[in-house]
């Protein structure tokens with residue numbers, strides 16, 4: 001469909017009938033939803049500000065059904081949006097009006113745990129936390145631990161190259177996945193990577209990971225499992241200034257320590273979560289740094305001592321060290337529940353996950369404080385300080401269109417600031433629809449053309465999650481013209497997407 005010409009409701013209904021009829025030939029009836037009341041739960045992902053009903057939602061139960069769905073959609077020229085648990089925060093799984101949603105939620109079997117090879121082979125709909133739960137009896141676990149791990153799927157993790165608290169030391173999804181089976185839009189089954197340490201040819205596994213459902217549909221994943229560390233302890237350090245906290249985080253890495261976790265919360269965040277989790281956060285502190293060490297008791301004792309010295313030297317005003325596993329989890333609980341806690345102090349939040357080099361954390365936080373005044377909105381910062389990955393929650397009221405407009409402009413300016421500080425527009429949450437315009441800032445036209453060429457190599461008809469992630473030259477030209485003074489868009493009443 002031509003994006004500039006709105007199809008009539010009759011045309012959409014006719015197309016829906018055609019697509020649903022074709023899909024009924026490859027799927028049993030209980031795997032196909034097309035009535036509005038049935039497809040409504042799929043109209044958005046974690047970026048709930050944008051919603052769209054698809055033509056249909058399919059919930060295949062076998063890899064063969066996935067393949068047939070893709071072949072059918074390819075034949076009928078129907079766009080396909082893959083979906084895991086829908087926890088993505090950048091609109092990657094948001095439906096398209098002329099497309100279908102392909103949910104992988106029912107492909108949720110743990111195929112195999114191999115304690116000798118220390119691997120797990122999984123269907124894409126297996127939840128992240130379920131992997132570690134299944135590996136626990138063998139003393140093993142899966143290291144990448146997004147805060148959404150109770151719900152998000154390994155397929156979605158692969159598509160977003162998900163990260164978490166422990167990724168500073170143990171790597172992101174891309175460092176912990178050995179092999180992926182996936183199906184292209186044309187219905188071809190392809191294997192990426194291998195069970196060995198390396199595989200022949202180009203490393204297309206790394207290209208697939210983080211491709212946001214645009215290259216192929218993941219149907220099986222083999223991940224690396226790690227032995228559970230003997231113990232872990234966390235330091236909770238208070239600072240009277242966020243910039244000092246950022247500098248202390250950078251200093252820990254600079255002295256040669258790679259903590260198992262190194263995260264920060266600003267005062268707005270600790271106030272929001274304390275009532276909720278009662279972790280004993282220092283509410284007078286402008287920032288709290290959580291620095292975790294894991295390993296043998298000797299390793300942990302040594303690292304905790306060295307990190308404490310660095311924190312004192314960089315102005316920590318109070319230091320508490322967890323004395324038990326329960327207390328360690330309590331210290332982290334606020335961080336893990338920050339998104340939920342934001343809902344207690346604001347009707348809506350808009351989450352940004354720009355990333356900057358560690359040395360730039362302080363300057364970025366200072367700029368965010370200025371932007372709060374500029375846009376008249378509060379911003380709660382909870383972030384992976386160790387890898388410079390911000391998770392800034394801009395608080396707004398979605399019932400007020402002007403607040404939403406300011407929140408969007410605030411977010412756009414924040415991402416541009418990250419790029420200006422030698423950082424990137426995303427650390428973990430992907431580009432999706434949310435940061436497509438910011439891609440125009442991050443990459444020049446030739447770089448974007450190269451990314452589109454890779455997309456075409458995987459998906460020549462351009463039907464897998466189209467319109468997400470990589471903007472066209474025309475869109476960036478339009479965005480360049482639209483960018484107004486200080487991040488505020490001219491003509492905010494005009495639709496942008």
Ligand SMILES: Cc1cc2nc3c(=O)[nH]c(=O)nc-3n(C[C@H](O)[C@H](O)[C@H](O)COP(=O)(O)OP(=O)(O)OC[C@H]3O[C@@H](n4cnc5c(N)ncnc54)[C@H](O)[C@@H]3O)c2cc1C
Pocket residue numbers: 045046081082083084085086087088089091092093104124145146147148151152153154155156157158159160161162163164165212213214216217218219339340428429465
């Ligand atoms: C409260 C909260 C906290 C979060 N914390 C973190 C965090 O700490 N770290 C982090 O990295 N993220 C975090 N996220 C974001 C999100 O959970 C991750 O991006 C996660 O990887 C998405 O998984 P999902 O199964 O929900 O995928 P979805 O949201 O359903 O989809 C995400 C993208 O993956 C594609 N996709 C899904 N499944 C497949 C498949 N099988 N094949 C091909 N493409 C597919 C979709 O098309 C979409 O583009 C958080 C989200 C929330 C709501």
